Amino acid sequence: MTGFMKGLWVIATYTFREGMRKKTLIGFLILSILVIFGSNVMSAFVTESGIAAGDTSSDMDARLVKDICVTAISIFGVLITIFISASVVPTEVENKTIYTILSKPIRRFQYLLGKFVGVQLIVLLNLFLMGGLFFFALYFKQKIVPTLLLWSVLLTYFEFLIISAFTFAVSCASSSAVVPTIAGLFIYITGNLTVYLKDAADRASQYDAVWVGNIAKGLFNVLPNLQRFSLKSQILNMEPNDPPVDLMLPNLVLYGLLYAVTGFIMAYWVFRRKEL
Numbered sequence: 399m400t401g402f403m404k405g406l407w408v409i410a411t412y413t414f415r416e417g418m419r420k421k422t423l424i425g426f427l428i429l430s431i432l433v434i435f436g437s438n439v440m441s442a443f444v445t446e447s448g449i450a451a452g453d454t455s456s457d458m459d460a461r462l463v464k465d466i467c468v469t470a471i472s473i474f475g476v477l478i479t480i481f482i483s484a485s486v487v488p489t490e491v492e493n494k495t496i497y498t499i500l501s502k503p504i505r506r507f508q509y510l511l512g513k514f515v516g517v518q519l520i521v522l523l524n525l526f527l528m529g530g531l532f533f534f535a536l537y538f539k540q541k542i543v544p545t546l547l548l549w550s551v552l553l554t555y556f557e558f559l560i561i562s563a564f565t566f567a568v569s570c571a572s573s574s575a576v577v578p579t580i581a582g583l584f585i586y587i588t589g590n591l592t593v594y595l596k597d598a599a600d601r602a603s604q605y606d607a608v609w610v611g612n613i614a615k616g617l618f619n620v621l622p623n624l625q626r627f628s629l630k631s632q633i634l635n636m637e638p639n640d641p642p643v644d645l646m647l648p649n650l651v652l653y654g655l656l657y658a659v660t661g662f663i664m665a666y667w668v669f670r671r672k673e674l
Contacts, residue, residue: 405504406512413516417482418523426481427524430474434467434531460539461634467532468630471525471554478524479558480582483565485575486513487669492573510669514566514662521558525551536638544638549645550629556654557627561586563661570669589624592617622657626650 417423487510490496499509529551536544565582572578595618598611627650629642636643 402508406508406515409499409504409509409512410515410519413486413513414519417486417516417520420482420485422481423478423520423524426474426478427527430470430524430528431531433470433474434528434535460536463535463539464634467535468550468633471528471532471551472630475521475525475528475554475558476561476586479521479562480565480579480586481575482520483517483562484569484578484582486517487566487569488572488575488578506670507666510570510666511662514563514665517562517566518559521562522555525555525558529554540638542638546629546633546636546638546640546642549642549647550633552647553627553629553650556651556658557589557624559654560589560622560624560657560661563658563665567661567665567668570665570672586624589622592621592623593625595621622653626653 487496490499496509500506529547533544533547536542536547561582564585565578568581569575569578595614598614600611629645632640632642
């Protein structure tokens with residue numbers, strides 16, 4: 399067991415180091431930091447119409463900073479997650495590094511789990527950097543410790559974990575990072591639109607389109623609903639130190655872990671049958 403964990407950790411740290419050296423990933427991270435940092439500058443250009451609507455200048459400034467930062471973390475965070483999840487295995491297959499690794503006393507499950515853990519370390523570090531910068535930007539703007547943001551960052555990670563797991567699964571069946579990247583974007587978009595399937599099922603029942611409603615309801619119950627992890631509306635409309643509303647954290651964590659484990663099992667099932 400000790401040898402298994404040691405080998406897994408070596409693969410994970412190697413994946414982490416190699417991933418952090420990728421120029422594309424560094425570019426995404428720098429862009430996100432610049433956007434978050436620049437949100438304080440952009441907030442100086444508050445529109446007169448917003449102030450006339452009843453908001454004070456400081457309220458408009460804070461709201462703009464929140465909106466920009468939450469959007470930046472969501473967009474750049476998911477791009478980083480998809481890019482790194484889609485590329486770690488295909489890159490080593492293309493460079494034939496994987497043959498050297500698997501020729502050693504390392505099992506495929508150990509290798510794949512180490513790769514996945516390494517990907518999560520990269521995602522966590524980037525999310526920590528972006529979330530930390532947003533934390534200080536909001537604190538210096540309102541002089542209030544934004545504890546609500548910490549809950550949002552935590553839930554955002556589990557959203558990224560689901561996307562990462564299924565993108566990783568697709569990458570294990572691909573010889574390049576292009577298809578998994580497209581699949582990752584599709585998973586992200588679909589996961590954010592899943593909530594509308596319930597409305598589609600309800601409307602279908604009203605028009606006696608039973609089979610359409612059953613399909614929509616089935617997809618709603620099977621596909622991950624990434625909107626469950628979003629606290630954007632609460633961050634924008636509530637005070638930074640307010641407790642989150644209607645948040646069942648244990649259920650959401652279990653929900654995210656369940657889909658992540660499912661995605662990894664799919665990845666291993668594909669990778670085990672891959673000819674290497």
